[in-house]
Amino acid sequence: MFKTFVAAIGGLAIASTAAAADISGAGATFPAPVYAKWAEAYKAQTGIGLNYQAIGSGGGIKQIKAKTVDFGASDKPLKPDELAAAGLYQFPTVVGGVVPVMNLPGIRPGQIKLSGALLGDIFLGKVTRWNAPQIAALNRGVPLPNLPITVVHRSDGSGTSFLFTSYLAMKNPAWASQVGASDSVQWPTGLGGKGNDGVAAFVKQTTGAIGYVEYAYAKQNRSTYALMQNKAGKFVAPAAPAFAAAAASAPWLRSPGNYILLLDQPSPAAWPITGATFILVYRNQPNPADGAQVLKFFEWGYNKGDGLAASLDYVPLPANVKGLLKKQWARSVTAGGKPVYVAK
Amino acid sequence: MARTDTASPQGAPPGHATGEIVFRFACAAAATFLLAALAGVIISLFIGGLPAFREFGFGFLTSTTWNPVTEVYGAAGPIAGTLITAFLSLLIALPLALGVAVFLVEFCPARISGSIAIAVELLAGIPSIVYGMWGLFVLAPWFAAHVQMPIAMHVDPDTFLGKLLGGTPNGANIFTASLILAIMILPYMAAVFRELFLTVPPQVREAAYGLGCTPFEVIRAVVIPYVRRGMIGVVMLGLGRALGETMAVTFIIGNAHGFPHSLFDSGSTIASTVANEFAEATSDMHTSALIALGFLLFVITFVVLAFARLLLREAKV
Numbered sequence: 062m063f064k065t066f067v068a069a070i071g072g073l074a075i076a077s078t079a080a081a082a083d084i085s086g087a088g089a090t091f092p093a094p095v096y097a098k099w100a101e102a103y104k105a106q107t108g109i110g111l112n113y114q115a116i117g118s119g120g121g122i123k124q125i126k127a128k129t130v131d132f133g134a135s136d137k138p139l140k141p142d143e144l145a146a147a148g149l150y151q152f153p154t155v156v157g158g159v160v161p162v163m164n165l166p167g168i169r170p171g172q173i174k175l176s177g178a179l180l181g182d183i184f185l186g187k188v189t190r191w192n193a194p195q196i197a198a199l200n201r202g203v204p205l206p207n208l209p210i211t212v213v214h215r216s217d218g219s220g221t222s223f224l225f226t227s228y229l230a231m232k233n234p235a236w237a238s239q240v241g242a243s244d245s246v247q248w249p250t251g252l253g254g255k256g257n258d259g260v261a262a263f264v265k266q267t268t269g270a271i272g273y274v275e276y277a278y279a280k281q282n283r284s285t286y287a288l289m290q291n292k293a294g295k296f297v298a299p300a301a302p303a304f305a306a307a308a309a310s311a312p313w314l315r316s317p318g319n320y321i322l323l324l325d326q327p328s329p330a331a332w333p334i335t336g337a338t339f340i341l342v343y344r345n346q347p348n349p350a351d352g353a354q355v356l357k358f359f360e361w362g363y364n365k366g367d368g369l370a371a372s373l374d375y376v377p378l379p380a381n382v383k384g385l386l387k388k389q390w391a392r393s394v395t396a397g398g399k400p401v402y403v404a405k
Numbered sequence: 406m407a408r409t410d411t412a413s414p415q416g417a418p419p420g421h422a423t424g425e426i427v428f429r430f431a432c433a434a435a436a437t438f439l440l441a442a443l444a445g446v447i448i449s450l451f452i453g454g455l456p457a458f459r460e461f462g463f464g465f466l467t468s469t470t471w472n473p474v475t476e477v478y479g480a481a482g483p484i485a486g487t488l489i490t491a492f493l494s495l496l497i498a499l500p501l502a503l504g505v506a507v508f509l510v511e512f513c514p515a516r517i518s519g520s521i522a523i524a525v526e527l528l529a530g531i532p533s534i535v536y537g538m539w540g541l542f543v544l545a546p547w548f549a550a551h552v553q554m555p556i557a558m559h560v561d562p563d564t565f566l567g568k569l570l571g572g573t574p575n576g577a578n579i580f581t582a583s584l585i586l587a588i589m590i591l592p593y594m595a596a597v598f599r600e601l602f603l604t605v606p607p608q609v610r611e612a613a614y615g616l617g618c619t620p621f622e623v624i625r626a627v628v629i630p631y632v633r634r635g636m637i638g639v640v641m642l643g644l645g646r647a648l649g650e651t652m653a654v655t656f657i658i659g660n661a662h663g664f665p666h667s668l669f670d671s672g673s674t675i676a677s678t679v680a681n682e683f684a685e686a687t688s689d690m691h692t693s694a695l696i697a698l699g700f701l702l703f704v705i706t707f708v709v710l711a712f713a714r715l716l717l718r719e720a721k722v
Contacts, residue, residue, distance in 0.1 A: 117684035137687075211573050216660030216677075218473075218685025241474035244685045252577055252671040253660030255681065259541065266546045267575035 084354050087114040088121015088134030091220055091275060092338040095155055096134075098369040099362045111358060118220045119244060125149065125341045132355045133341040136220020137244060141318035150344045150393045151319050152386050153337035154359060156308045156376040158276040159224050160299040160334070162284035164264050165191060167204060169285070171298050174199045176290040177325070177333060181233025183271060184212055185240070186250030191269060199290075206269070212251025213263045213272035218244035221257070224336040225273050228324045273334075276304070277374035293329035303332035304376040313382050319389075337378070342394060349396035356390050356402040363387070447703055454697030456690060465697065471662035473682075478694035480701055482663045486672035487705065489579055489665065490654065491647040494586035498643060502591050506598030510628075511620050522599075529592035537656030540585045545576030545657055548584075553669055572669035577659035579672045585653050590643040597639045601632040634717055641713035648706055651676040675702040 086096070093115035100111035116124070118135040125133030126147055138151060161180060163173065175183075179195055182188045188195050192205040215222045227242040240246050254260040257278045264272040264284070276299050279286050288296040297303050310328035311321055323335040340359060346352030362370075363386075367377040378386075391400045457478060458465060468479025505525065509518050553574035560567045572578055605628050613627045629636070659671025660681060673681075675698045686692045 119685035119687040122687060211575065216655070216673075217681040220685075243474045244687065245473045245682055247470065247472035247474065247662060251661070252573060252575070253681070254577075255655050255660070259656065262541055263575060263577060266549060267573065270575070 083110040083112050084132070084351070084358055085112045085130045086121075086132040086134060086340075086355075087116050087124040087130045088341075089118045089136045089220055089338055090115040091136050091157060092134060092155055092375070094373050095366070095370050095375050098373065099358070099366045102365070102369065103358060103361050106361075109354065109358070117218065118223075119218060122341065125343075128343075128347070131342070131351045134338065135341060136336065136338045137223045138320045138322070138337075138339050139318070139341070141320055144318045144320075148344050149341050151339045151341050152359075152389065153319065153321070153339050153378060153382075154362065155370050156304050156323065156335060156337050156378060157374075158299050158304045158307075158332050158335045158376075159221055159228075159273050160276050160279040160284075161271060161273050161287045161289070162261070162264055162279050162282075163271045163287065164266075164268055165206060165208070165285060166268065167206065170283070171286060171288055172200075172203055173285075173287045174290065174296045175287045177228060177232025180289075181229040181236040183210055184214070184229060184249070184251070185233070185236060186212070187235075208269035211267045211270040212248070213260050213267070213270050214248050214251055214253050215245075215257075215260055216253025216255050219256075220244065220336070220338070221273065221275055222246070224322075224324065224334060227322060228334045231325055276300075280374055289333050291329070291331050291333045292325045292327050293331075295329045297330060297332055299332050301371065301374070301376050303330055304335045305379065307331035307333070307335035308337065308376065308382070309379045313385060319386075344393060344395065346394060346396040346401050349399075349401045352394055352396060352401040356394060360387060360390075360402075447700070450696055450700040450703060454693055454700045456693040457697040460690065465694075466701075469663045471678075473686075473688070473691050476688060476690045478690070478697075480675070480694075480698055482665070483673050483675045483678045483698060484701065484705070485664055486579065486658065487648060487674040487676070487702065489672070490583045490586055490658070490674055491644055493580070493583035494590060494647045495640065495644050497583065497587035498591045498594055499640065501587070502594035502598055502639075502643075505591075505595040506602055507624055509595075509599050510602040511624065525592045525595050528588070529596065533589065533650060534652040534656075536585050536589055537653035540581060540653060540657035541577075544585065545581055547576070548581050549574045549576035556669075568666075569668050571667045573659075573671070577657055577671055578669045579658065579665050580668045582654050582658040582672075582674075585657055586647045586650055589650060589653060590646050593646065594639050594643045597642070598636070601635045601639070602628055604635075605631045637713060637716045641710060644709055645706055648709065649676055649702065651680045655680050675699070675705075 093113060096111065096113050100113065104110045113134075118137050121133035121135050122139070124130045139147075139149065144151060161175060165173070176199065179188065179199065182195065189210055191208045191210060197205055223242065223244045226236075226240065226246050230237040230240070230242040240249060252263065254263045254272070257274045260272040260274050261278055261282055261284065264270045265282075274284070278284070279299065286299055288298055290296050306328045307323045307326040310326045310331055311323050313321065319339070321337065323337055325333045326335070340355075342352060342355055363378070363383045370377050390402045394401050461468070461478060465478065465480055466484070467481050468477075469481045470477050470479045471482060472478070505521070509521060513521065553572070553576065556570050557574050560570060562568070562571055609627055609631070610623055613623045618626065654674050655677040658673060658677055660673050660677060661671035662673055662678070665672035679695050679698055682691070683695050686695055
């Protein structure tokens with residue numbers, strides 16, 4: 062018994078000396094699987110591990126501000142003035158999409174077409190039946206059932222909700238004035254499920270329900286999704302190329318502080334509810350070695366992590382955007398006036 | 406509180422006296438630590454919630470608005486949800502727990518009672534998140550299909566009953582949350598009831614049986630009056646647990662802010678609201694409002710327990 066105890070203590074001591082060189086981060090749950098995959102491969106190559114705690118975007122912002130981690134992660138980018146106030150710099154890592162899913166007997170995935178304005182009216186509780194004239198107008202020839210619409214939303218604060226409500230606020234003036242956009246909002250109608258799983262479960266269980274989940278969940282559950290009308294007026298299906306198209310047509314060069322939402326982008330192939338997830342680090346690094354480690358890790362992710370990201374249904378950033386960001390790191394992240402990272 | 410007038414046994418050797426002093430201090434330290442921890446929790450919750458209390462004043466208790474975008478917060482919805490689910494679950498669990506305990510003590514053959522006791526312990530040992538998932542994936546769909554749908558189809562929605570039992574037929578509502586809570590508090594209550602019933606001296610019961618009482622009369626006239634004080638304690642224990650239960654409720658209550666309009670309407674509790682939003686609360690006022698909710702839950706639990714003390718004092722007479 063005593064021997065096991067001593068062995069356990071010894072094991073702990075070894076683990077903590079090895080962990081001294083590790084990178085620590087906390088924040089968004091959405092990119093946690095891809096960071097975990099990257100970290101596994103990165104550790105195998107370099108011996109440097111990543112300790113990432115998926116505590117939510119809000120938690121990530123709080124932790125980096127409190128300087129308890131080397132980087133914070135958030136699905137919701139901070140506005141330039143917030144960044145400046147906290148002395149932070151942010152950059153995107155991977156792209157994903159939010160997909161409206163539904164439970165409609167007799168309707169195939171992709172058979173229903175929706176627009177942002179109509180989606181807003183449904184989530185406002187203004188359109189209450191599936192065979193309402195507003196829905197029928199977009200879906201001629203589709204056998205729409207006479208079912209009441211049950212709205213399902215996230216109950217927990219979430220970057221997914223932030224993207225979704227931001228999109229509705231862009232496309233539906235009533236939504237913008239009555240509800241607005243945030244991680245959690247006062248939902249005018251419907252019920253809340255905890256996490257993507259909770260929303261998916263309630264939609265599955267409720268005939269006539271509509272909810273929204275991250276793309277990976279919709280794909281893995283083979284959910285009935287809707288085609289969404291994008292800015293170019295085309296109806297597109299949610300898929301990796303559509304998210305990539307949105308990322309490619311976004312104005313990266315003209316976004317101060319990398320405050321960029323990939324919503325409603327102009328490309329005809331773009332999925333309208335696309336978003337990137339972000340990393341937050343200090344502009345002026347208290348410890349240059351740690352800051353350099355963080356950037357090296359994400360440089361590795363940019364260079365070698367695309368395949369791993371794609372296997373988990375995330376979309377890598379466009380190559381030109383990655384190049385641009387690596388150049389930014391050299392300018393924006395410094396310690397005592399010297400860059401902690403040198404672009405190759 | 407720790408008694409200060411405890412005297413060491415007279416004529417004990419001096420070594421024992423030192424031991425007594427150490428023991429006394431250790432116990433006093435434990436008691437003090439507990440009080441300090443309690444005070445620390447309530448003071449820090451109050452300080453954390455102060456910005457919200459200042460901003461919204463008494464309206465924080467009465468408003469049903471919970472809007473993180475406009476930063477207007479009111480706790481009436483979660484407070485109502487907390488109280489309704491807690492009392493409803495007690496209403497369901499109490500007769501069941503009494504039934505289980507009476508059956509085990511009075512009627513159950515010895516070879517069955519062992520397995521029932523194990524089942525009760527098992528129920529108590531299951532983590533709450535497992536109850537939540539079971540509720541979400543099994544109970545809610547079943548309830549929606551076999552209870553809510555028939556009611557929605559056969560009860561006129563304009564009658565009182567129709568209004569009471571209205572709501573979206575998908576099983577995520579106040580009632581199913583109470584049902585899950587009832588299942589969760591049932592094993593504790595049943596186990597303690599059983600222990601209580603066993604404290605009734607056998608002579609008293611045998612005397613009652615000797616007078617020709619039926620089992621029901623023995624329970625009603627002898628056993629229950631004998632353990633009434635303890636029973637109130639058990640009920641309050643169950644209620645306290647139901648008030649604070651978080652994960653299971655979060656999964657199944659539907660998490661709609663605002664005041665629930667019917668028994669089968671989605672709602673929220675204080676604990677589920679905090680669990681849902683604390684991790685992603687970015688603004689200071691949002692965090693403060695959530696901490697203020699925590700403070701209110703503390704106060705509600707305190708009031709309930711104080712009420713229990715009051716009942717106990719009356720029962721003593």
